[in-house]
Amino acid sequence: MKATGWVLESRLPMSSVAERMFSELPAWQQMLDRNRELFCDMAPGSRIGLMRRNGADAGKRAAALFATEADSPAATLLTWECGEDGMRAGCASCRHPRELRLDLLLVADDEALEAISRHLGGDPLTVMKGLIRRGNVLFYVMRTKRELQDAGYEDFLDSLGLAFLGACR
Amino acid sequence: MTRPGEAKLPHLFKPARFGGFTTPNSIKYGACCVSNYNTRDGFITPRELARMRVIAGTGCGLITNQGAYPDPLGEGKAYFRQIALFDDKFLPQFETIARYIHDAGAVAVQQILHAGRYGGIDIGYCVQPSEVPQTLPHFRPPREMTRDHIQDCIRQHADAARRAVKAGFDATEVTSFMGYLLASFNSRFTNQRSDEYGGSIENRGRFMRELIDAIKQATPENPLAIRLNGAELMDRWGGNTEDECFELMQQAVDSGVDMISVTVGWQEAPESSIGRDIAPGHWNHLAARAKRMFPDTPVAFGNRLPDPVMANDCIARGEFDYWEVCRPLLADPELVHKAAEDRLPEVRRCIGSLNCLSRLFRDLPYTCTMNPALGHEVEPEYQIRPAAVKKRIMVIGAGPAGMEFALTATRRGHAVTVFEKSEAIGGSLRAYAARDLARPEDLASVVAHYEVMAKKLGVEVRLDTEANAKLMRSLLHQFDVCVVASGARIDMDVYRAIEGHERLVSAQDVASGRVVPGARVVVIGAGKIGLTLAESIRKGGAEVTVVEAEKRIAGDVMPSFKWRHNSWVEELGIRALTSSRVVRITAEGVIVLNGKGAELQVAADTVIAATPRKSNQELFQEFEWTIDELHGCGDALVPRGLDAAIHEGYRLGVRI
Secondary structure (H helix, E strand, O other): OOOOOOOOHHHOOOOHHHHHHHHOHHHHHHHHHHOHHHHOOOOOOOEEEEEEOOOOOHHHHHHHHHOOOOOOOOEEEEEEEEEOOEEEEEEEEEOOHHHHOOOEEEEEOHHHHHHHHHOOOOOHHHHHHHHHHHOOEEEEEOOOHHHHHHOOOHHHHHHOOOOOOOOOO | OOOHHHHHOOOOOOOEEEOOEEEOOOEEEOOOOOOOOOOOOOOOOHHHHHHHHHHHOOOOOEEEEEEEEOOOOOOOOOOOOOEEOOOHHHHHHHHHHHHHHHHOOOEEEEEEOOOHHHOOOOOOOEEEOOOOOOOOOOOOOEEEOOHHHHHHHHHHHHHHHHHHHHOOOOEEEEEOOEOOHHHHHHOOOOOOOOOOOOOOHHHHOHHHHHHHHHHHHHOOOOOEEEEEEEEOOOHHHOOOOHHHHHHHHHHHHHOOOOEEEEEEOEOOOOOOOOOOOOOOOOOHHHHHHHHHHOOOOOEEEOOOOOOHHHHHHHHHOOOOOEEEEOHHHHHOOOHHHHHHOOOHHHOOOOOOOOHHHHHHOOOOOOOEOOEOOOOOOOOHHHOOOOOOOOOEEEEEOOOHHHHHHHHHHHHOOOEEEEEOOOOOOOHHHHHHHHHOOOOHHHHHHHHHHHHHHHHHHOOEEEOOOOOOHHHHHHOOOOOOEEEEOOOEEEOHHHHOOOEOHHHOEEHHHHHHOOOOOOOEEEEEOOOHHHHHHHHHHHHOOOEEEEEOOOOOOOOOOOHHHHHHHHHHHHHHOOEEEOOOEEEEEOOOEEEEEOOOOOEEEEEOOEEEEOOOEEEOOHHHHHHOOOOOEEEEOHHHOOOOOHHHHHHHHHHHHHHO
């Protein structure tokens, strides 16, 4: 079944917030550098994506993202990729997140992007943790627990307050 | 003849109807957890059969066997050793279980569990209505089901139901609890299809209705129960509202199900549903709503409802028809009998520790903090049998390890005397339980159980009696065995090198009330002891900072509960300095050195040492040449926690 008819954000006028997010790469890089200890165990090639969410329907967004039709419009994401010399901030376009081999995908609404942007020079990860808890930032996991553990994700996930082990609580 | 407890809980013990069956009472044993006791390829083992024999004997009128996956590929298999029902080769052991249940006078239900989004544990992918990835890292990447795949899946369910009936089960059950396949079709979050199986709630419920119809056609004489969420707790992800949940229940009832079992929550829900931070009865309103909507359909309910008295009252008020209980019966398989015999104070309560689930999600067989014999029913070594040689045993310490040992050994015929230096049974647990932010009553119930049972079994407990060499000399040759269960203390010696260490107070002294903290508190150590104190003190209004040497807090907390402490620390505004250590203590506070080598001053009027813990092992050396047998258990060997204390006390008690 194909997810057709939903408009991905690249077809919408990008909000000023989203525009700002993608243009603030130096600030994102500085943030990653300040928090390098969170990523020090991560394997090279580990990759996290952050994109803008349009509308309230998280599931619809996710399904649209992961639809496999060849003519899906491209989506633009902010990426954090682990290289030999640490995490690098960048932008990427893709028709399907799998093209980017993401390990985690964070999907943030405009309120979240505003908040993160305001704190980019300070501690946006703590802000992001609160936004995840409130549902302004949704996240999707593309790797198994073992793969994430082997790739050194525990500290980062923990910093965002994400339960590493699922359980009916 | 009516037993005294049955007269007090008449609604719980009245017969009830399920399909064409009359059950002897209104209690349903729920298939809450897959045990992981079975083989990797889905066969039921002797270990499982031994456990099920105990479950069959619990006295429940309706007993549900744990969920079996229905497909040969294993797409529905969520758990490492989940049982299978996709082929007749599995049937002999199912027949045995059905027979156990019937021999006990109960009605047998087999749950068919296709885990959907959480399945495919052996095959590296899972199947869902749409490719919506999970939000926890525990699971496999999703694949969307085609229409043909959906039809095959429904057929597999129907075949599994037919097999269950062939094996002797009276009824079957399908479940959407926790976000399994049925739930993922029903939910707005995970079902993004635009064919007849997705979109409107009518369409999203189509898979469920077709499933019900197929099973009903395959087994027309046998009732079908369905577990459906009254609340998904997935609002943040765009999950179903409560109204939508009940609309789906209506669809199920209209399709002819014979029972609605109301459940709560998904695996991925960011909120607690059954942990001990949820008050018992919190979700009862969901069952009550279902019962109002479906007066003619039996409703079963039991999420976070461990108390038979509450269950009886709910049934009396017409809020549901069956008390669906699982974990409380894992903790105490005698619960229903004790309720019937008016012996509720003797019940070992489920304390909601979720040790069972923590182990399940590490692919381990589940165990229970409160029931050391769970999972070991097949092993004679775990059974309480008369001792070949009756001994006189002294136990040092009336904490959980010592008391568990004392009760177990007494049951085997030994003469046991417990020596406790404080004024009460309970050890460290008594003090820390009172500080627990979740539910102090749950942890306190452990102590209460030991008090009740010590009295009932005639265990002599000498309080305010410190065991030392002088005492031992006075008791020479009066005992054959000494069990050191003296627990552990905070090791204050490790702080001697720190300037100002004399200002430190021990976590135990604060927990017990011997020391009252001030308005600005630093707690050294953010393990379970430090966090319990920090949260409690913060709630009392003080400013609190925890200093932890490791990168993360809650290192020794049960996996299923780490997230809770993390969120409490944040919600309460407790400052957490990780990768840090205290290097100096002054009248004004502490100097902390962090992982980057920077010093930080934290103002404090009270500095509490909550780590490290050191076993109180001195008595091993003191008593070695004074008694025939010398043993140890619990924290006196290695500081761990309640689970190890109770289990070790029991294991020693059945062995001596």
